[in-house]
Amino acid sequence: MFRYIVRRLLQMVLAFFGTTLIVYALMFAGQGDPIQALAGERPVSEAQRAYLTEKFHLDQTGVGGFFYRYFDYVGNLLRGDLGDSLTGREIGDMLAQAWPVTVKLAIIGLLVAIVVGVTAGVIAGLRRGGIFDNATLALTLLVLGIPTIVLAPLAQYFLGVKLPLFPPTAGSDPSIYALLLPGIVLGSLSLATALRLTRTSVAENLRSDYVRTAKAKGLPVRRIVSVHVLRNSLIPVITFLGVELGNLMSGAIITEGVFNIPGVGFNLFRGIKTEDGPLVVGLVSVLVVVYLVSNLVVDVLYAVLDPRIRYE
């Protein structure tokens, strides 16, 4: 197990540099004129152009320029310096401010998905074909069909403005209560998928041999469901939720915008819009780490859930 984890960690280093290289190359290739993009539709003065060009090595163009800037970036990264964004702020600071609120939001989303999704999924799986099962299936279909860009403003309008149960926006330093509505909106998509996964896998496992054996032994239903069925049914759900954590972190772009939460998603959106290469790569690097770690955790969790899975 230990050796497995070390090997995975070493792979992660490679994956990390690979992805940053690709993202950096993509940003570089798609870059028009970042200085003009920053200024919007205003003319940029010669003096300002010269200043920014020099500061961000934008005078280095072509393939040579790409590697020059990439290695400059990686060199700084290894020294723990994420560099400055094109707006002149330190990316490290921006991350430190944006990160906590996005993590809170993602955790709320994930909790909603786990608590509501998995519980409802188990109930639906146990009573397959019943009213609850059909109702949740129809409901999740609806949620899966509505994109966040529609769901978020609707939730804000009806639950924030018309029926003021929640504050319509969360702001920069929000309470858990203010984050609840955006968290639910964010988690609703994973909730629907998690519910459907759990339901199918519970329903399937209920018919398996070991459940029949357990029933024949005369074990109480509660124990059969909670220990035998659930443990085996959760493997696909855990896989899904592990990957989803990364999605929740980055996929908050729309939700964070609608509810005015200055987190990672918004900064990423702004970075792409203003062709702010250093900022985008900085944020993506951290997201890559989140993905890698959550995948590792998922893989390790398999062994805990199913003792037959062993790692060298």
Add this chain to the structure above:
Amino acid sequence: MQVRRLAAWTALPLAATLGLVACGGGGDSGESDPNATVSIQIAEPQHLIPTNTNESSGNQVLSALFTPLVDYDEQNKPFEVAAESVNSTDNVTWTIKLKDGYTFHNGEKVTADSYINAWNYGAYAPNGQGNSYFFEKIAGYEDLQSEDPDGDGPQKAPEPKATTMSGLKKVDDLTFTVTLAKPYTEFKTVLGYTAFYPLPAAAFSAPGVIKDGFEDAPIGNGPFKMKGTWQHDAKVEVERYDAYPGEKPKVAGAEFRIYQQLTAAYADVLSDNLDVDVTVPTENLSTAATDLGDRFKQSPASSFQFVAFPTFEEEFSKPDVRKAVSMAIDRDEISKSIFKGSQISARSFVSPVVAGYRDDTCGEACEFNPGKAKELYQAAGGPSELKITYNGDGGHKDWVDATCNQLKANLGVECVGVAEPKFSDLLTKVDNKQPVGLIRLGWLMDYPSMENYLGPLYTTNGSSNYYGYSNPEFDRLVQEGTTAATADEAVKKYQQAEDILAAEMPVIPLRFGQNVYAHSTRVKNVEVDLFQVVDMTKIEVVS
């Protein structure tokens, strides 16, 4: 749908009545509470150094923290605020006397040096300040610039010859003179712009170097001082500065709350979570009057929307072709159906907010006349295919497509709207003289003067003349206007210049902008000025 429409119809007269009652009563009811604070929507400012701030969010914060030398009255003519007097006998040497009693928020006295140092910092090219070009009329500005010897690196530009402009001279603590390189009649008007705010000695760590972190808590000479520091992406808080000698604000402080999306701010103002929403998003315009009643407001803005012809291209070289295209556009229809009256049709080349504006200078060429347009277009041999290139990130698709449809129907030509991802992509294509067809452009003024429209947009080397229009006669008239003896004479020259534009139609004026803003039930006397900035001395909280 039925119910909602009914609600709209019943609410409209109700809202109108309420509005009338409010006007008849001579203002809003209720006492004002001087100890309350207000919240105002902004976007994340790019900078909070006066010489580097040129967007409305940064301007909004700075307008609370700083007091300008001059401000603009109802007719948009300048009057002294922090200045005691601004005088010149020859329009070259301007003597600026400061009012006594102004202090910075750290207690430092505002002196002539506060202005001279700040302006020199702004003009010095290596500081890369966005508003640096505002100082180019001052003598000695050239010595603070330097050119990269080989254009774009790798060699660095040499250090400029000087670090201070020779045109700025201190006379005594409260007086200084500004000598311009050439006479400029409206220099006093320009002084109202953000770039001309003073900076305290505390802003500098060494002469000409701004202290690290000053931008996060700027110290100004205005009615409000910073409360804490600029919380990026979240808010900037200010509180009343008690030693302020000018007109005292009627609130104790303000929170400039940073929003990423306009719709979020609108939702907040609807539920009284936010006091002033400076920009109501376009998608909410159709329901805003119903949602908010008389809390939904409009005021004139300086923005000017137009499409330009690359005049250097053969197919657009004839003025008759350009006039015909203009006559085939039904401006009123587009303003009404797409902008819901939030923008008004334009038939002049400068905005109605500047002194010297005349209605309909464009004359017949801006009147909607499809029959004559087609005739003229065919007689002049206009191209059989037109396209309008716009930047796709600015929400222009709807009206560009509508305009194209009108051209199709009224001129009998093919027309498509072509979106470029960003404005910079559009500019690159125009710079390379690629055939982009008509170009969508817009303009916001820096200071209220006809010159600020005519100069940058239509003179041969104008900073935003992307479409290569050039007419020596026009250049000469604008130049004569800037050096005329009095402001009235200047306006006359500008108007003559504008008449040339009407005859040649290098661009088609389409619409003038309006501020569309909303406020909560907590506040009154909310006014948004030409620069999209809330007047911080007028706003009051209803108690």
